[in-house]
Amino acid sequence: MNFWLPASTAFFAGALEAVEALTVVLAVGVTWGWRSALTGAALGVGLVALIVVLLGPAIVAVVPLGAVRLIVGIFLLLFGMAWLRKAVQRYGGRRALRDESAAFARNVASLGEAQRAGRRGALLAAFKSVTLELLEIAIVVVTVGGSAAGGLLPAAIGAFAAIALVVASGAALRAPLARVPENALGFAVGVMLVSYGTFWSGEGLGLAWWRDDLAIVYLAAIYALAGLLCAYALRAAATQRAAAGG
């Protein structure tokens, strides 16, 4: 009882948070390269490890989790909205598929600049998401483990087991994700980043989401549907213009 209760609670809470971080790392890795995604994730793990070593159980009182959520959320909203907008414009026929390649080819100097900025942005997205989620896991471990005598070690074991399981699942998902068409992937990544951005920035501002973390699922459904409807509206408007012109 003393081992399994804190271990299982931390395992399930840790798995939930780790899946959230994994989604962002996978999205960034598949679209902007694994080097940026894994470097960002590794930096996040390093920072949280340092914070945990330095603060220990005091982490619950010291880390301003609301502010961290708000900053990461705003960042993901900006990042995800730009991504989703481009994918919707491509589906709506307003932007040619893979038109960035053509634009970049016209200007080799701006290609280098944009790619460098992209890699830095991707690295930051992975870093911030991993940092936020691992901080939440660390706080869960301290809270759950600290509520019973000798509960800290089982809670930490449960959380580590959850992280290991989620990381292994992520490694297995890399190959299938690489085969998804580019614009569909861009659309899905945009939907996920905007959903996480909405969820985290809302939480950071003190908004209580209906069904807590499950809100990410219905937010993703709302944005996916909205994105598809926007693309449909753009395409219909373009067809109407073409018919009027011709």
Add this chain to the structure above:
Amino acid sequence: MLALWRFFAGDSRVAPLGIALALLLATLGTRLAWGAGITAAAFVATLVATLYLAARER
């Protein structure tokens, strides 16, 4: 810095403004106690409208 900003916000003028408006509405909703459902609906609806307007931009 400009390249980094462009990467995050894209080449849209509407998106950053819409996101700022949505965050303002969420802040007002939580501070003025509109209720979680109304605040969340206003927040998400503003973001969806932002997506639509940003997608229509050239």
